[in-house]
Amino acid sequence: MEILSTGEKIRRARVQKGMTLKALCGSEISVSKMSTIENDKVTAEEWVLDLVAKRLGIEKESLKKDIIQEVNDELKKLSENMFSKNYEKEIKGLIEVTEQNGLVMQTFQARIQLINHYIEKGKIEELNVEISHLYRTYINIVNAETQYLYCMTMAKYLHTTSEYENALVFLNYLMSNFDTLPDSITKEERLLIPYMTVACLVYLEEYEEAKKYLPLVDELLEITENKRIKGQIHLQYCLISTSENGEENYEKISEYLKEYPEMHAKAKYFLAVKLLNGGDVEGAYKEMAEAAKIFPQESLADNVTLLLDAMNRFVEEGHYKEASKYVDMVVNAAIENQHPDVVEKAYYFKGRLLAENGSYDMAETYLSVSLDMLIKKGKTRELAKRYQDLAKVYYKMGKKEDSIRYFAMSIQTEGHI
Numbered sequence: 164m165e166i167l168s169t170g171e172k173i174r175r176a177r178v179q180k181g182m183t184l185k186a187l188c189g190s191e192i193s194v195s196k197m198s199t200i201e202n203d204k205v206t207a208e209e210w211v212l213d214l215v216a217k218r219l220g221i222e223k224e225s226l227k228k229d230i231i232q233e234v235n236d237e238l239k240k241l242s243e244n245m246f247s248k249n250y251e252k253e254i255k256g257l258i259e260v261t262e263q264n265g266l267v268m269q270t271f272q273a274r275i276q277l278i279n280h281y282i283e284k285g286k287i288e289e290l291n292v293e294i295s296h297l298y299r300t301y302i303n304i305v306n307a308e309t310q311y312l313y314c315m316t317m318a319k320y321l322h323t324t325s326e327y328e329n330a331l332v333f334l335n336y337l338m339s340n341f342d343t344l345p346d347s348i349t350k351e352e353r354l355l356i357p358y359m360t361v362a363c364l365v366y367l368e369e370y371e372e373a374k375k376y377l378p379l380v381d382e383l384l385e386i387t388e389n390k391r392i393k394g395q396i397h398l399q400y401c402l403i404s405t406s407e408n409g410e411e412n413y414e415k416i417s418e419y420l421k422e423y424p425e426m427h428a429k430a431k432y433f434l435a436v437k438l439l440n441g442g443d444v445e446g447a448y449k450e451m452a453e454a455a456k457i458f459p460q461e462s463l464a465d466n467v468t469l470l471l472d473a474m475n476r477f478v479e480e481g482h483y484k485e486a487s488k489y490v491d492m493v494v495n496a497a498i499e500n501q502h503p504d505v506v507e508k509a510y511y512f513k514g515r516l517l518a519e520n521g522s523y524d525m526a527e528t529y530l531s532v533s534l535d536m537l538i539k540k541g542k543t544r545e546l547a548k549r550y551q552d553l554a555k556v557y558y559k560m561g562k563k564e565d566s567i568r569y570f571a572m573s574i575q576t577e578g579h580i
Contacts, residue, residue, distance in 0.1 A: 168230045169212075170203040176219045177201075187218055234261055234269045238276065245280050254280065271300045271309060275316050282323045283425075284465040288502070294320050307345040311337065311352070318359050327363040334360045354383035358396065365402050373403055391426060394419030398430045402437055425466070428458035432473055439476065448485055451477075455489055463492065464499035471497070471505060474512045483519040490516050507536040515552060523560045530556060547576040 177187050188197050191214055199205045207215070216223040234257065241254050254277045261270040274297045281290040294317070301313045314333040321330035337344075337356045344353055357379035364373035384396045397415040413434075420427035431454035439447035451473065463470065470493045477486035490513050497509035514529030534549045550573035557566035 168203050169207065170201045172221075172225070173197075173207075173215055173219070174201040176221055180219060182219075187215065189214075189218075230264055231266060231269070234266060238269065238272055242276055245276070245283065250280060251277070267300060267304050268309075271297070271304060271312070274300055275312060278316055278320065282319055284462075285323070285468055286465060287324060287468065290320060290323065308347050311344055311348050315355065315359070318363075322359065322363055322366075325366070327366045330363050331360065334363065351383065351387055354379055354386070355392075358383050358392070358399075361399050361403075362395075365399060370403050373399075377403075390419040391423055394423070394426065394430065398433065401434060424457050424459050425462045428454045429466070429469065431457065432469065435473075436476060439480065439482075444482070448482075451485070451489070455492065463496035467493070467496040467500045467502075467505045467509075471508050471512075474509075478512055478515055483516055486512070487516045487520065503536060504540070507533050507540075510536070511549070511552075514556075518552070518556050518559070523556055526556050527553070527560070547573045550576060 173187075177184070184194050184197055184201075188194050192211060196205070200207045200211070212223050237257055241250065241257065244250060247253075254273055258270060258273045258277070261267075261273055274293060278290060278293050278297060281287075281293060297313070297316065301309060314337050318330045318333040318337075321327070321333070334356060338360065341353060341356060357376040361373045361376050361380055364370070364376075380396055380399065384393060387393060394416050397412045397419065400412040401409060401416065416430050416434075417427065420430055431450045435447045435450035435454065438444075438450060454473075458466070470489075474486055474490065474493050477483075477489075490509075494509045494513050497505040500506075510529045511533040514526045514533060517523075517526035517529060530549065530553050534546075534553065537545055537549055550569045554566045554569035554573060557563075557569060
């Protein structure tokens with residue numbers, strides 16, 4: 164990404180036109196003065212910019228923008244296109260520009276944008292790296308405004324990595340300063356604090372505590388024009404079940420999130436989990452089916468952690484037939500994602516479900532591959548469970564010696580936990 168200063172723009176346009184400094188200056192401007200302008204040693208007066216713009220055939224306003232204005236405009240443009248194909252490349256290029264020019268505040272803002280992008284895409288490894296870069300930038304510009312931005316970003320990050328209690332540490336700090344935040348923080352930005360607080364409390368199933376913040380969340384719903392936030396608020400209402408307007412809130416989720424299929428599908432998943440926990444198995448199956456239908460295929464690999472969580476809930480609660488409908492989708496997403504941990508888990512669930520369906524030979528293959536990957540990671544507690552699973556498969560296959568051997572390995576492994 165290339166962002167030019169006023170002087171660089173003048174020089175670039177002049178050279179492209181094949182015009183000499185003397186020709187550009189004419190009799191009105193000295194060559195030495197124009198040279199200092201092009202090299203950003205001095206700022207051009209309005210009349211100089213008028214003359215230069217006319218002779219170069221470009222707009223004066225585009226010349227007037229200095230590098231800070233250019234960066235700010237680019238930041239705004241990128242924030243409105245966070246889901247575009249080239250977003251990550253472009254925002255990283257902008258970060259490089261800001262760092263090269265010592266624009267620390269703009270670097271900070273661009274890094275927050277990139278972190279929000281990684282959060283939406285579920286790119287945890289990239290997120291872990293970028294969050295450390297953000298802190299190193301933040302410590303150079305600590306003030307009331309950047310403190311709000313940093314704490315909110317940390318809360319979002321910790322929420323994404325399922326560290327809800329740690330996220331609440333940052334959110335509780337912001338809530339304790341809710342009425343004394345600087346005027347530069349808009350009302351909508353302030354109300355994102357209780358909104359995020361409710362989101363964390365819902366995951367922790369602390370519904371009564373979450374209800375305390377709903378009057379502020381109601382305020383956010385009234386003033387925000389952000390459809391994604393509106394949809395998420397109605398999802399919160401559904402999950403907390405605080406009103407009799409359940410059907411209305413349910414319909415609002417789809418109304419506001421229909422243009423955001425990835426987020427819409429995630430909402431369906433959370434509703435499925437709630438229904439499953441409440442014993443409404445048929446309703447949970449329906450929401451899961453709709454989530455799978457809505458989820459953009461190109462986004463599955465980025466959201467494989469969520470898919471694995473769904474698979475885990477269905478498998479561990481014995482919904483094998485329903486889980487089998489989605490296991491190939493999960494395996495394909497894991498392979499595309501390429502992270503060893505998610506591939507291992509996907510193979511494990513595939514093996515478990517094959518075993519439940521009586522396909523023991525294939526189950527042995529998947530469970531063995533999963534086990535080999537797990538051994539390399541050295542996770543003892545998980546190893547004991549895997550040994551048990553393989554022992555059961557071998558028992559059902561009639562391979563009693565192998566079954567006994569793996570049961571023994573499971574017991575021995577548990578003894579080291």
